[in-house]
Amino acid sequence: MSCYCVIFFYQTGKANAAVRGGSTDTKFIRDMEIMSATHPSSALSSAISPCRAAPKPSQLSCRSTIGSTPSREWRKLVLRSRPASATGRGVVTATRAEVSIAEGTELDAISKLSEIVPDSVIFDDFERFPPKAATVSASLLLGITGLPRAKYHSAIDSALAYGRCNTIQSPPDRLSCFLSKALVNVGAELVKLVPGRVSTEVDARLAYDTPGLIEKVHELLALYDEVEVPRDRLLFKIPATWQGIEAASYLEKEGVQTHLTLVYSFAQAAAASQAGISVIQLYIGRIRDWARTNSGDRDVDTALQMGQDPGIALATRVYNFVHKNGYKSKLMAAAVRNKQDVFSLLGLDYLIVPVKVLQSLKESKAVFGEKYAFEPRLTPSAAKSIAFRVDESKKWDQVKFTSELGPMTEEMLATGIESSIAQTRRIEEHFSKIWPPPNV
Template sequence: MSVYKIKARWKAKINIDKVGVAWWMDVGLASVPGHARRSYLRQGDIIVVSDSGDFSSIGKYKPQDATTNPSLILAASKKPEYAKLIDIAVEYGKSHGKNLDEKVDASLDRLLVEFGKEILNIVPGKVSTEVDARFSFDTEGSVNKALHIIELYKSVGIDKSRVLIKIASTWEGIQAARILQKDHGINTNLTLLFSKVQAIAAAEAGAYLISPFVGRILDWYKAKTGKSYSKEEDPGVASVKSIYDYYKKFGYKTIVMGASFRSVGEITELAGCDYLTISPNLLEDLQGSTEAVPKKLDASGAKSLDIEKKTYIDNESDFRFDFNEDPMGVEKLREGISKFAADAETLKDTLKAKIQA
């Protein structure tokens, strides 16, 4: 460990466009001078967590954990080196379905697990596997699909303790996470989170981790208002700060992982958050900076804040009404679900063609 005292941990995310891979590095940077920060990153006192479907390049960065989504799996599946995984999935599907649609669904589930299995041969920690986006508004369907994914992992020798089930932060998705965490001991990653309403319900559900999106929130406000925002007034930064303070004020254990940054300023404004994810160009800018990164978010300080406690987990009407009052959150959630669903359908088309061949 560096000789400098590290008081907070945050995640840096490296996007490797050439292979369609995003990498997270868990780095202690709060209150570290710029020159020490660069040394700290170079010395390897970091835990790298990969967000990837391309496991062939994961070992290069020695990641601790990994997460995938349909878009990443789709991109990776087009590479010839992954043909064997598709073949395994297709053969599995052929013998696990009464009709073509069931065979395709079975193949997709097995393909996700095959990718996860290969990744877990490289990383020592966990892999995050996403439930099909078509179940985003189906609690029972999400739970059943998650349990099936866990059973598939078990069948290839992977314990559930090494798997996070990734679910969209809809009302139904949050309720599914609640059931999985409480009744089955399965950890969840609630993604596509854009509002405090979602975050409060996710924490009440006992979700292992949430991913509030900073840059996508900023993008929406800039497009709607035509305004430029300083880092201090950035609405995405403000959203994550508000969620972080709420969690720490009321003692929630759910991990806050800020994601989707557009500038170094957004990153430095959230120094001290549980985790942050940083793109390669921004990581490079951060490493090249000589400025200190003071801690901006403080768990102990949040305890003294005057924050009203709310509850949504058992009140669907309040959740839906309050979330509906946020047009940004509604639009961005819909957009994200649609993208993941479309990529999953494209992947299914590939599997269907191979099953029928």
């Protein structure tokens, strides 16, 4: 008998789906990921890069005094080497802390130092890597609707029959209502499945609209209240624009937990941590990917000149900033690609690790002192000794935030928002084709 399952990817907050029949897997239904999307639209680019054309004197004064931009050969050499643990602008070695690994695996050892989250979950195979948290998004809904007999079909069908949405006369508003209800219905099912929190994607079309983001989260909360999902089990995933950070800060003050996504720069993470945002998600591997073929970003070029992997360097710098200042934010490293990334980030709150890497860690016996060291590379005590520039520790405002983003963040943030919007439009188009359902 054929077995059907859904695969959702927590790493990006998006979803993909595959049909498994017997021992054969079909190709994943892939969404438009940030690194595969086309160039961002001029509207989005101009919205986040008003200061890019001509650097201000204040920007020039804080630029690194390290030599010229690394050559392509040098960039490749650094990016192939083992990442160094970075401080605000230097290197620190964390205090060695051996863990008990008698008869244990590498996965057992690293799980004592960071919370490990699989980046994919096959619903009929929880025993290997049980999910601890989940994200519901437009692309997850696309994955569900793209398969016959997929799990949670009924949750989407019931959203299309939701009475309040069906009374809305405007087609765009009605489709938006269907999307919100479908996200909540599936999110409510995932809450029953995982012990941790479920993050719900907020419409990226509102990425530059602070009141709109707040209103949309309130709408989603009201729908979750209807199905009696406790608010402490929920996060709301918001793009890391300045407007997104403002909205998340307002919501956190109301007691609503938020999850900032598409974070590629210190400016985004520093402003978010000052704003009291619950979870900040950094994309380590994607920063490295950009650095392999691009240059001109101050922070990336500085990390490379110091012999550091720019993604690892950013995560370490942000960790040190958060813990030095006592902010409440938890850090999540996504786009982790290999064991080297994992061991370079031990001590970070959450590591989202590919299943193939987890399988390798699970199959390998932990032998202390050999290829990898089972010790925290990041510790609160070490962070306290790190020095940051005065301007980095002062309260971030919109002008400072915008001027410090850098070309990599501008490009990848805009592209990520475009990709998310494309998924939202796709699922709404699908809803428009199948609405009304037979019983409406």
